[in-house]
Amino acid sequence: MADNKRATIHDVARIAQVSAATVSKVMRGVATVKPDNVMRVNDAIAQLDYRMDPLASGLRNEQRRIIGAVVPDLESPFFGALATGLESAAEDAGYTMIIASSCEDEKREADLIARMNDWRVAGTVLVPVRSERGPGAEQLRALDMQAVLVDRVSANDRFDTIAADNFAAAASVADLLIEQGHRSFLLHGATRVSRAVRTRQEGFITRAQALDPDVRVDTLMSDGGLDEHRKAISSYFDKMDAKDPITAVFSLSQHSTLIVLGEMRRRGIRIPDDVTLVGFDDAEWMRITWPSITAVAQPVAQIARRAIAMLLARVEGDKDGLRVQHLEPCKLWLRKSSEHRPALRSPSRLNRND
Template sequence: MKKPRPPSATVTIKHVAQHAGVSLGTVSRVLNNAANVDPSLRQRVAQAIVELGYEPNPVAQSLRSRQSRVIGVLLPDIQNPLTAAAVTGLEPVLARAGYTLFLANSHSDRARESDVLEQFKRRRVDGVIVMVGDDNDEATRAQLRDFSVPLVMLERVIDLDVDCVLTNQYEGTYRATRYLLGLGHRRICLITVPTITHSGRERLRGFEAAFTDLGIEVPRDLVHSEGRAHPYGRDAAYSSLIGRAPATAIVVSGGHLAGVMEAVRLLNLSIPQHLSLVTLGDTELAQLIEPPITAIRYDWPATGRCAAELLLEHLAEGRDAARPPSRQRIIVTHEFIIRGSCAPLGGTIPRSEHAVPARS
């Protein structure tokens, strides 16, 4: 006689066991993919699951296994095309391993950041990939130190024993600045994110080193590193492009490029005739502007993939007590893409595009 099928909304593991004629323990072992299950019993349970339309309760499963199969990812600005590209790199790696993303945007707001991290804890995520707004902040450091799950920092360096995956902002900014100095520019403006982040500090360091290595004074009045939003980039560029000694070239972070281009339009300037421009981060905007913008191209999808792979390594280490955890700092390489947005001071150059590999 065919066993009655319960309404789909009420199907439980008990119904599956009754339908298959096995114990609750057998069903549990099948659901958890245990090795010690007779193949014939496994087939009966699988058939019962299909026939009843049983769907495991992820909350109940996480309570039993102490694994949520969820990874928390916190970014300061998911609208930034470069950090968004990191997500496109890490998401498929985690998905193939059976993990779901809990993606949150802090808007570089410390209170919001703190709340999201607490939500990660309450929801019992298995691991965290995080790009904090201020990697010097003691409260942030203390909150991250309190996490009991694997943690990987993305594009940030913090005083904790955790993995970091970084782009080489120092080398990229140094190369961009030396290139402009080699074209005869001296009034070079830097527009970047605040130096409360590793990216901001490394860009400023690379910018200064390029001048210092040539014995040229750094134009401190043209350094802008206090804001992240579009209006900041616009206002910083505008103020640097007017006056008695305006900038003749700009090195700008990818997230500020749109603001710089707005200032260029407002002042009715032409690139590269009036202004040479290099962006730190190769965005679609940089490629579509006419002329296309010379760029330091960082492989952000690779950065995301690397962060996800490191996190999975540590999750595996956590399940293997005999394997001690290892901590790594990985720096992803970059290319220098020469396009038509730069010219010698007082002259012009061809607009052909080519890539210059990073120095080893």
């Protein structure tokens, strides 16, 4: 075109000498369009460098092909991978995805849901800051939006939910450590808010106490920034009785594992000779650090694809009725940080603070 004005579907129709409705059918892959018309439309699209306007393409009763996604933190490796998986699955299904971060702020979460509604998305994937009872889910309900809730959620009577099976995965860590002879544990979490972290804590404690009612499980859950987390874990080790030390740490998120590992290295605590370390949420750095870290791997790609499939089944009317809760199984990768040491751990290093 001679100027910078964006070509419209009507420009394509005029050059191809067909109706705008026919252009729309060609772009959506409708098989009933005559081959000659398909060829002319495609030639016109190429000539005009035409791209469909996703906000203007909802002709009459067509469903808009835009999906929204709101996640707590795009800088997190887990949520970053989840967002990538959601976008890929949506595009494979012929949808465009708009992704936004709530920055772990519940007010912002609700505002973003309202914004998604303003953009007239077909449906929304929400990873709530807190749980399925938070303001984001309430906003989805109030606006009568189609949605799937992911990760920090349990069953819900309005929306389908999908998450890693945090309870079972944490229980498998308890199985491993109890079998190795550990009876004194620290569970460390870098948040008090996340339902997923609370479920991991519950899964470990429930299984450990079922296997041995006399186990000792200390819990340290702290909020705030990195300095607050460091002070909390440092204070825990300072106050621990050297005659009765913990022998294993289960950190309940990747961020938590980094905090615990940093403090243990600062104190010269040897892993696994003094203390065994197991983390939740695997990452590449856990495989290449020394010692390599035993970790629970979440099935991020499977969660993303199933979330999109569940959402589109509702959006496109292929599914109705009762809402479902789906739990994806996790995998526990055994590495050097949990190698069994039959001898009792030496308490000499656990209270060092130099």
